[in-house]
Amino acid sequence: MSATSKVPLKDGMEGFVSDWASDQRAFKGVPWGKAMMWIFLLSDTFIFSIFLIGYMTARWSTVEPWPNTSEVFALTVNGVSVPLLLIAIMTFILITSSGTMAMAVRSGYQKKRKQAAALLYLTAILGLSFVGMQAFEWSKLIEEGIRPWENPFGARQFGSIFFMVTGFHGFHVSVGVIFLFITARKVLRGDYDTGRRGFFTWQKGRYEIVETMGLYWHFVDLVWVFIFAFFYLW
Amino acid sequence: MSESIIPESELEEVELYHPKSWWTEKVFSQDAKLIAIQYGLTAFAIGFVALVLSWFMRIQIAFPEMAIISEGTYYQFITMHGMIMVVYLLTALFLGAFGNYLIPLMVGARDMVFPYLNMVSYWTYLVAVLVLFVSFFTPGGPTGAGWTLYPPQAILGGTPGQETGIVLMLVSLCIFIVGFTMGGLNYVITVLQARTRGMTLMRMPLTVWGIFTATVLALFAFPALFVSAVMMLFDKLLMTSFFMPALVEFGENLSYGGGSPILFQHLFWFFGHPEVYIVALPAFGIVSDLISIHARKNIFGFRMMVWAIVGIGALSFIVWAHHMYVSGMNPYFGFFFATTTLIIAVPTALKVYNWILTLWKGNIHLTIPMLFCLGFIVTFLNGGLTGLFLGNVIVDVPLSDTYFVVAHFHMVMGIAPVLVILGAIYHWYPLITGKMLHDGMGRFHFWITFVGSYLIYFPMHYLGFIGVPRRYYEMGQTEALYTSSAADLNVFITIAALAVGFAQLVFIYNVFWSAKNGKVAEKNPWKSTSLEWQTPEQPPIHGNFGKELPVVYRWAYDYSVPGAEDDFIPQDVPNEKVKLAEGYTELGVEKT
Numbered sequence: 001m002s003a004t005s006k007v008p009l010k011d012g013m014e015g016f017v018s019d020w021a022s023d024q025r026a027f028k029g030v031p032w033g034k035a036m037m038w039i040f041l042l043s044d045t046f047i048f049s050i051f052l053i054g055y056m057t058a059r060w061s062t063v064e065p066w067p068n069t070s071e072v073f074a075l076t077v078n079g080v081s082v083p084l085l086l087i088a089i090m091t092f093i094l095i096t097s098s099g100t101m102a103m104a105v106r107s108g109y110q111k112k113r114k115q116a117a118a119l120l121y122l123t124a125i126l127g128l129s130f131v132g133m134q135a136f137e138w139s140k141l142i143e144e145g146i147r148p149w150e151n152p153f154g155a156r157q158f159g160s161i162f163f164m165v166t167g168f169h170g171f172h173v174s175v176g177v178i179f180l181f182i183t184a185r186k187v188l189r190g191d192y193d194t195g196r197r198g199f200f201t202w203q204k205g206r207y208e209i210v211e212t213m214g215l216y217w218h219f220v221d222l223v224w225v226f227i228f229a230f231f232y233l234w
Numbered sequence: 235m236s237e238s239i240i241p242e243s244e245l246e247e248v249e250l251y252h253p254k255s256w257w258t259e260k261v262f263s264q265d266a267k268l269i270a271i272q273y274g275l276t277a278f279a280i281g282f283v284a285l286v287l288s289w290f291m292r293i294q295i296a297f298p299e300m301a302i303i304s305e306g307t308y309y310q311f312i313t314m315h316g317m318i319m320v321v322y323l324l325t326a327l328f329l330g331a332f333g334n335y336l337i338p339l340m341v342g343a344r345d346m347v348f349p350y351l352n353m354v355s356y357w358t359y360l361v362a363v364l365v366l367f368v369s370f371f372t373p374g375g376p377t378g379a380g381w382t383l384y385p386p387q388a389i390l391g392g393t394p395g396q397e398t399g400i401v402l403m404l405v406s407l408c409i410f411i412v413g414f415t416m417g418g419l420n421y422v423i424t425v426l427q428a429r430t431r432g433m434t435l436m437r438m439p440l441t442v443w444g445i446f447t448a449t450v451l452a453l454f455a456f457p458a459l460f461v462s463a464v465m466m467l468f469d470k471l472l473m474t475s476f477f478m479p480a481l482v483e484f485g486e487n488l489s490y491g492g493g494s495p496i497l498f499q500h501l502f503w504f505f506g507h508p509e510v511y512i513v514a515l516p517a518f519g520i521v522s523d524l525i526s527i528h529a530r531k532n533i534f535g536f537r538m539m540v541w542a543i544v545g546i547g548a549l550s551f552i553v554w555a556h557h558m559y560v561s562g563m564n565p566y567f568g569f570f571f572a573t574t575t576l577i578i579a580v581p582t583a584l585k586v587y588n589w590i591l592t593l594w595k596g597n598i599h600l601t602i603p604m605l606f607c608l609g610f611i612v613t614f615l616n617g618g619l620t621g622l623f624l625g626n627v628i629v630d631v632p633l634s635d636t637y638f639v640v641a642h643f644h645m646v647m648g649i650a651p652v653l654v655i656l657g658a659i660y661h662w663y664p665l666i667t668g669k670m671l672h673d674g675m676g677r678f679h680f681w682i683t684f685v686g687s688y689l690i691y692f693p694m695h696y697l698g699f700i701g702v703p704r705r706y707y708e709m710g711q712t713e714a715l716y717t718s719s720a721a722d723l724n725v726f727i728t729i730a731a732l733a734v735g736f737a738q739l740v741f742i743y744n745v746f747w748s749a750k751n752g753k754v755a756e757k758n759p760w761k762s763t764s765l766e767w768q769t770p771e772q773p774p775i776h777g778n779f780g781k782e783l784p785v786v787y788r789w790a791y792d793y794s795v796p797g798a799e800d801d802f803i804p805q806d807v808p809n810e811k812v813k814l815a816e817g818y819t820e821l822g823v824e825k826t
């Protein structure tokens with residue numbers, strides 16, 4: 001594999017363009033699955049950006065006051081109301097899972113089969129606990145009377161947007177958890193060492209799949225940071 | 235020109251999925267070529283439904299006393315006609331059908347990079363089409379909100395199909411977008427990462443450039459439609475108020491309040507305007523290739539053409555609000571969007587100049603694909619120029635919502651891309667089926683379609699100037715407003731429309747008749763240079779190329795090269811192997 005061309009590149013824009021346009025591949029050394037995941041995530045970025053723009057517009061256009069987030073999202077522990085406690089834990093867990101995911105990618109490339117699988121399982125379980133806590137938060141808000149169509153604490157758009165966007169993000173996390181479990185099982189079984197074919201796609205897997213999975217997981221994590229900032233801190 | 239360096243292969247040979255049963259070979263196929271045909275046939279089937287709807291509407295407008303359809307049905311037909319034609323026919327056909335068939339063959343790949351995903355993409359698209367089609371048979375019928383689906387009226391009482399039609403429409407769009415995303419990722423990655431040796435991006439035919447750029451646009455524009463469809467579904471089903479302000483309906487206060495209808499318009503057109511170019515860019519690319527092939531001349535200004543495609547694609551994301559001049563935006567906003575809209579005319583005009591300069595002194599063969607290309611240039615020029623009128627705020631305001639707009643967008647993104655699709659089918663039919671389409675029927679089809687569509691849409695400009703509003707199912711007692719010529723013109727347009735519709739039936743007959751009885755096509759019948767015609771078998775089989783993938787030595791436009799004996803040099807022929815014409819020692823060098 002010769003990734004670099006023998007012909008020297010021209011300076012400036014022309015060299016930049018001819019490098020990009022060069023033979024066979026635009027991104028040298030990048031496997032197809034990974035390139036696909038990047039493009040997909042770009043597309044998904046548009047989806048979440050538009051959700052957030054919709055949220056901001058709703059906040060401007062509504063005539064009723066927006067509820068005070070530090071009260072709505074507070075947990076009462078031992079009779080003391082602690083604002084954003086649950087969210088802080090959820091965020092911590094999700095960011096930790098990004099860390100274990102990154103370690104899993106490294107172990108995968110080092111072909112440490114069992115270590116990679118263990119880290120993937122750990123990531124999946126952390127993700128699962130995030131979804132569980134989100135379900136808890138949802139049920140708490142629903143108990144307090146917040147619905148997509150009404151909200152006793154102020155603007156009804158609060159409930160609509162909150163359930164829609166966190167729901168969409170939670171859906172992303174859930175899909176990620178399912179695929180993390182599948183990937184973990186494949187790694188543990190040694191599919192990526194033996195070249196066992198996928199059940200549906202009939203393609204041989206490689207440890208690069210762990211990294212592709214990781215890209216998705218980090219993205220979901222990053223999106224959460226934005227949701228956290230826009231919904232809970234604003 | 236003279237170097238024939240063969241680059242080393244950076245990619246491992248791919249393992250293809252070999253189907254084991256009839257079902258996995260012919261139905262759930264993972265071969266991009268079959269998926270393309272499935273996409274194409276489905277798109278044409280649902281497109282034909284939309285065509286028939288337009289006949290009903292035309293008869294209703296021309297002969298309102300017949301009352302062939304009611305006013306509610308008229309709105310439903312107009313909505314379904316628009317949405318099917320733009321999304322389910324044109325987008326699916328250009329990207330799903332042409333993209334799948336041509337991208338792997340033209341860049342020298344064995345298949346798309348993710349064949350399984352590609353298959354799922356088609357079946358998801360089919361589900362979207364079926365969900366949309368089912369809405370014809372639900373209580374209340376399909377939605378009649380207009381293809382733009384503007385809330386609040388789209389989901390309120392009084393709009394036909396507000397019971398289930400609108401829900402099915404939004405669900406169908408969401409499914410379509412999911413399916414398209416799977417296919418779109420395939421097209422993009424195949425172009426970026428799976429080209430054959432020697433196939434640099436700047437050696438790709440413009441067809442691939444057009445489809446590739448359009449796919450990138452679609453991947454970034456469809457999210458806006460997806461999100462707005464989800465939000466409107468919530469407004470309809472969960473009574474949220476994203477797009478719904480406080481409303482009084484029949485004296486009753488609705489439970490909505492505080493939403494922004496303008497937000498939907500912004501989101502819709504953030505998708506809607508790139509959508510125009512999702513349809514136009516593949517047409518630009520294909521027409522460039524067809525003109526070059528059938529005029530036996532290299533495309534004029536290839537690099538400029540590529541940059542124009544990319545430039546138009548980028549600009550298309552910052553012009554959306556020119557659809558909203560009468561929506562009550564800040565006037566400065568209109569000024570900004572009018573400016574960007576006029577700027578986008580520059581690369582577009584550049585492409586038209588380049589097509590004409592390619593034809594200039596070319597060896598023009600008036601084959602049927604060429605006729606369609608010439609028809610496209612004229613039609614597109616016409617539609618593009620009226621676009622300049624509508625792009626200016628003060629000219630647009632009086633013309634807004636009149637037949638002038640109808641004429642403009644049908645010319646520029648209806649007839650023009652359809653002419654390219656038809657020309658492209660005449661061009662690639664021999665490759666796909668191994669047979670030629672019947673020439674006589676083809677010429678009949680072209681002339682009726684081309685002249686007929688001018689007779690339909692040219693008079694509409696005049697109707698627009700005298701102020702005839704669009705989306706009215708009859709003019710009623712409006713003689714005081716519009717001269718009787720408006721009614722007469724409507725009759726004339728309807729007759730032309732039915733004639734054009736009949737010509738399409740001839741075309742459909744031709745496609746099926748020729749598949750069986752057509753003249754067997756010789757190898758590479760148009761003497762084209764691009765790789766899809768250089769496969770060992772014609773039609774190409776699973777895996778496209780033989781044992782070894784072709785190596786590319788040149789761009790796709792080596793037509794009438796001085797010194798070569800044939801008037802074309804295929805992309806996979808090195809300079810050493812080019813047969814020289816008499817009196818030449820080297821390509822371009824005459825014996826002294």
